[in-house]
Structures are given as structure tokens and as C-alpha cells.
Amino acid sequence: MAAPFHYTDYHPQWLRPKMSTYWWLTRRSYVAFIAREISSVFIGWAVAFLLLLVRAIGQGADAYGQFLAWAATTPVLVMNVVSLLFIVFHAVTWFNLAPAALVVHVGGRKLPGILIAASNYAAFVFASALIAWLLFG
Amino acid sequence: MSDRITLQVARYRPEKASEPFVQSYDVPCPRDWVILDGLNYVKDRLDGTLSYRWSCRMGICGSCGMMVNGEPKLTCATFLSEYGSGPIRVEPLRNFPVIRDLIVDIGDFMRKLVKVKPWIVRPPTEDERPISDGEYRQTPQELDEFKQFSMCINCMLCYAACPIYGLDPNFIGPAAIALAQRYNLDSRDAGSGERMEILSEHEGIWGCTFVGECTKVCPKHVDPAGAIQRYKLTSALATMKSFFAPRGA
Numbered sequence: 548m549a550a551p552f553h554y555t556d557y558h559p560q561w562l563r564p565k566m567s568t569y570w571w572l573t574r575r576s577y578v579a580f581i582a583r584e585i586s587s588v589f590i591g592w593a594v595a596f597l598l599l600l601v602r603a604i605g606q607g608a609d610a611y612g613q614f615l616a617w618a619a620t621t622p623v624l625v626m627n628v629v630s631l632l633f634i635v636f637h638a639v640t641w642f643n644l645a646p647a648a649l650v651v652h653v654g655g656r657k658l659p660g661i662l663i664a665a666s667n668y669a670a671f672v673f674a675s676a677l678i679a680w681l682l683f684g
Numbered sequence: 685m686s687d688r689i690t691l692q693v694a695r696y697r698p699e700k701a702s703e704p705f706v707q708s709y710d711v712p713c714p715r716d717w718v719i720l721d722g723l724n725y726v727k728d729r730l731d732g733t734l735s736y737r738w739s740c741r742m743g744i745c746g747s748c749g750m751m752v753n754g755e756p757k758l759t760c761a762t763f764l765s766e767y768g769s770g771p772i773r774v775e776p777l778r779n780f781p782v783i784r785d786l787i788v789d790i791g792d793f794m795r796k797l798v799k800v801k802p803w804i805v806r807p808p809t810e811d812e813r814p815i816s817d818g819e820y821r822q823t824p825q826e827l828d829e830f831k832q833f834s835m836c837i838n839c840m841l842c843y844a845a846c847p848i849y850g851l852d853p854n855f856i857g858p859a860a861i862a863l864a865q866r867y868n869l870d871s872r873d874a875g876s877g878e879r880m881e882i883l884s885e886h887e888g889i890w891g892c893t894f895v896g897e898c899t900k901v902c903p904k905h906v907d908p909a910g911a912i913q914r915y916k917l918t919s920a921l922a923t924m925k926s927f928f929a930p931r932g933a
Contacts, residue, residue: 559698562782648913
């Protein structure tokens with residue numbers, strides 16, 4: 548979309564600074580943005596882990612036992628702990644950003660952004676409580 | 685607080701040197717002086733060769749946007765006293781080609797702005813109401829839908845804050861999309877379909893990865909990041925609608 552440019556004697560060459568490869572280290576908010584983007588990789592890992600678990604269950608008790616033994620190894624444990632931290636970070640940042648993306652009208656008035664974020668957190672707590680009840684209830 | 689402060693100003697004079705350099709100026713620092721007052725002092729008293737844009741001095745024209753200590757700011761609305769004893773680094777807006785000193789080329793933005801048709805598009809003439817029916821009135825709620833986006837002054841601080849625009853100059857950018865939304869949400873407008881062709885391209889809304897800095901630096905609280913995310917929802921719903929009801933049923 549950028550149009551071609553032309554220099555003339557009356558219009559000397561413009562300065563076109565290039566962005567540094569490390570631009571994202573220049574501000575804390577840029578670092579947080581990149582961390583949020585990277586968190587998608589760990590969410591991918593969590594989904595793959597879950598699918599592997601389902602496949603192991605489907606293949607019988609031996610396969611499930613092997614999966615549990617693999618999941619208890621140090622590298623997988625470390626990966627899962629790191630993934631959990633990134634997933635929580637991913638969820639929290641998106642909950643906080645939700646009010647910017649959603650405009651909800653109730654009775655002809657805009658709902659305050661804080662209520663939209665709060666409803667996300669409430670849904671998160673409800674879903675977590677439901678899973679906890681299913682597992683330990 | 686000291687009664688003087690140092691401005692470290694980025695200079696670029698292409699007819700004399702191919703590389704930019706920094707020049708320091710010692711200027712007075714009264715409590716009511718903004719950065720622009722400091723630059724005007726330099727221009728009037730110290731160095732008449734310094735080039736920069738300014739006009740209204742009251743945050744309306746959007747001409748005096750610059751990087752101040754690495755942050756995009758309107759220099760008419762940023763006080764020298766905010767920076768203690770200094771020094772204060774003043775540079776041209778990031779992500780734009782520099783023509784001279786603190787002046788950047790805004791042609792790319794102006795071309796993109798026109799593409800999103802930032803004006804009220806009326807339906808075909810045969811669908812227009814007769815003039816005798818009077819003006820098109822809006823309720824306060826209808827005005828409230830787009831008013832926030834109409835506050836944009838085209839200062840381009842949001843482009844300077846946006847790393848996506850810096851990495852991909854084809855990205856339409858925050859202000860142009862916010863201004864498109866200003867008209868899309870206007871009850872008198874009938875041009876949202878025409879704008880969608882431009883906004884729904886990869887270089888339109890989908891180029892944005894929601895860094896959110898555009899909203900943080902906006903001096904008029906326009907919230908371009910919010911405008912882009914809301915339009916993503918609009919575009920996605922329109923695509924789904926066209927997929928499931930291709931004939932508009």
C-alpha cells in the first residue's frame with residue numbers, strides 16, 4: 548500500500564531509521580506484549596499434552612501408565628509448570644483487554660469495562676470450581 | 685527546580701550531513717512552559733535553522749507530535765517541568781521517514797486515511813430523503829456511539845507508538861482505522877460496506893496484534909486499539925454471515 552517515493556534536488560534524501568531487532572526490549576509494555584504472544588506456544592503445548600493424554604487413555608491401561616510415567620519426568624514437569632504460568636498470564640492479560648474489544652449495551656447504556664472484565668474472571672472462577680468439584684467433590 | 689533545562693534535540697540536515705546528530709540547547713524553564721515553548725525559544729533566540737512543525741499550541745491541530753525522552757507526545761501539552769532537571773531528549777516521531785530535524789513525512793498516513801473514506805457516505809440519491817423533511821437527527825445515544833473516535837486530531841502519536849506499523853509500513857494503522865469506525869458507527873452513514881473491503885484486508889485490522897500502546901499514548905483518549913478490536917468482531921461476524929447466508933437471507 549505504501550506509495551513509491553522520489554527524491555529531487557529540492558527534496559534531498561529522507562532519513563529512514565530501521566527498527567532494531569530488539570525493539571521489544573525498549574519498553575516494559577512491549578516485553579509484556581511479546582510474552583503474551585509467546586504464551587500461545589505454551590497453550591499449544593497444553594492442548595497437545597491433553598490430546599496425548601486422551602489418546603493414551605483410549606489405548607488402554609498400559610499406554611495410560613506409560614503416559615503417566617512420562618508426564619512425571621522432570622523435563623515434562625518443568626514444561627508443564629512453565630506452561631501453567633504462561634497460560635495464567637495469557638488468560639489474565641486477555642481478561643483485562645476484553646473491555647477494549649467488547650461493547651455491551653444493557654438498557655440502552657454502555658456497560659462499564661470493569662464489569663466486562665469482572666464477568667470474565669467470574670466465568671474463570673466458576674469453571675475452575677466446577678472442575679475442582681468434578682475431580683475432588 | 686532549576687530555572688534552566690537542556691534540550692537534546694535530534695538534528696537531520698540532509699543537504700549538509702547524511703547522518704543525524706544531537707544538538708543541545710540550554711533554555712529557560714518556567715513552570716508554564718511546554719516543550720514547544722522551549723523549541724520556539726531555540727528557534728527565536730539560539731538557532732534559527734531548527735525545523736519542526738507546530739500551529740495551534742492547544743492540542744487541537746495535531747502538528748507538534750514528537751518523541752520526548754522516547755515517548756510520543758504532543759509537545760504543546762508536555763511541560764518542561766515534568767522532566768525535573770533534565771536533560772530532555774526531543775526526536776522526530778518514530779516509524780516515519782525524517783525530512784529534516786523534527787519534521788517527518790506524513791504522506792503515507794494521508795494516503796491511507798483517504799482509502800478508508802473518512803467522511804459520511806450517503807446512500808444512492810434515489811434513497812435520500814427530500815430536503816423538506818429536515819435534517820438527519822441523532823439521539824444522544826447515537827452520538828455517543830462514535831463521538832469518542834471523532835476526537836482524533838491526526839497527530840500520529842499512535843503510529844509512532846505502534847511497533848506493528850514500524851515493522852510493516854503497509855499496515856493501515858491505528859488512527860485511520862479509528863476514523864473509519866467514527867463513520868461506520870454514525871447513524872447517518874451508509875459506507876461501512878465500502879470501508880470493510882479496505883479494513884478487512886490483512887494490512888487492515890488483521891495486521892494489528894493488540895499491543896495497545898496506541899491507546900496509551902493518544903492525547904485525546906480516542907482508544908484506537910479498542911476500535912480495531914471491535915471492528916475485528918464486526919468483520920468476523922460479517923464473514924460468518926456471508927458464509928452461512930451467502931445470498932443475504
